[in-house]
Amino acid sequence: MEAQHPGRKARPMRRVCVVCEGQTEEEFILQVLAPAFYDLGLNLVPEMIETSPGHKGGALSYDRVKRHLRNTLRQNSAPVVTTLFDLYRLDNGFPGITASQGLSDLSQRLTAVKQALHEDIVAVAGCEPGRFIPYIQPHEFEALLFSDIEKLVAVEPAWRNASAALSAARAAAASPEHINDQPDTKPAARLERALSNPGYRKRRHGPVAALKIGLPAMEAECAFFAGWLAQIRSLAPH
Incomplete structure (x- = not known):
């Protein structure tokens, strides 16, 4: 207080x-x-x-x-x-x-x-x-995490290998908020497919990644x- x-x-x-x-x-x-x-x-x-x-x-x-x-x-x-x-x-x-x-x-x-x-x-x-x-x-919420791929993949050491794939997904859209909303191409599905050891878990990793990326980005x-x-x-x- x-x-x-x-x-x-x-x-x-x-x-x-x-x-x-x-x-x-x-x-x-x-x-x-x-x-x-x-x-x-x-x-x-x-x-x-x-x-x-x-x-x-x-x-x-x-x-x-x-x-x-x-x-x-x-x-x-x-x-x-x-x-x-x-x-x-x-x-x-x-x-x-x-x-x-x-x-x-x-x-x-x-x-x-x-x-x-x-x-x-x-x-x-x-x-x-x-x-x-x-x-x-x-x-969806995960679109915000595509605002800074390098900070996103820095959340877990093994995630750095996914930087190129996620950067390509971001570059293909007008903005993170325009990333496709189909079941296989929505932002969360892309993260779940690209990130491993450990795999992306929305509740565990989402807020941590958002905090690392920051509101300005x-x-x-x-x-x-x-x-x-x-x-x-x-x-x-x-």
């Missing part, structure tokens, strides 16, 4: 609840995002959705997401709520997802889903529109992710 000095006002803090998909994202928020935003007066708190009785994280049905977001937005303790969900295999029940699948431009796809999600959640929660910031990561390479963080920074108390 920060020490208080006589005559000095406590620093105002604004709580931002980040509803995320799983434990990897939860650790990413705790280890990477939250420390970077704390000095701005923003307290980022991850929150996973219950997917079955007693279990959180994993495949998200929109009914569960909608109920969770509605309930969270109705709490006074969470003035601002945002999301961190993967576009890859996003439940077809999400508003806008079916229509977006016919769009070839990634930006248009994301905009269609985020706008539809925002409209639906704000309506059901009955909250001010600015209190909900929907974010969908293209195409991710934001420089991943425009959609950078845009989301800019929205969160704009919430900082003045």
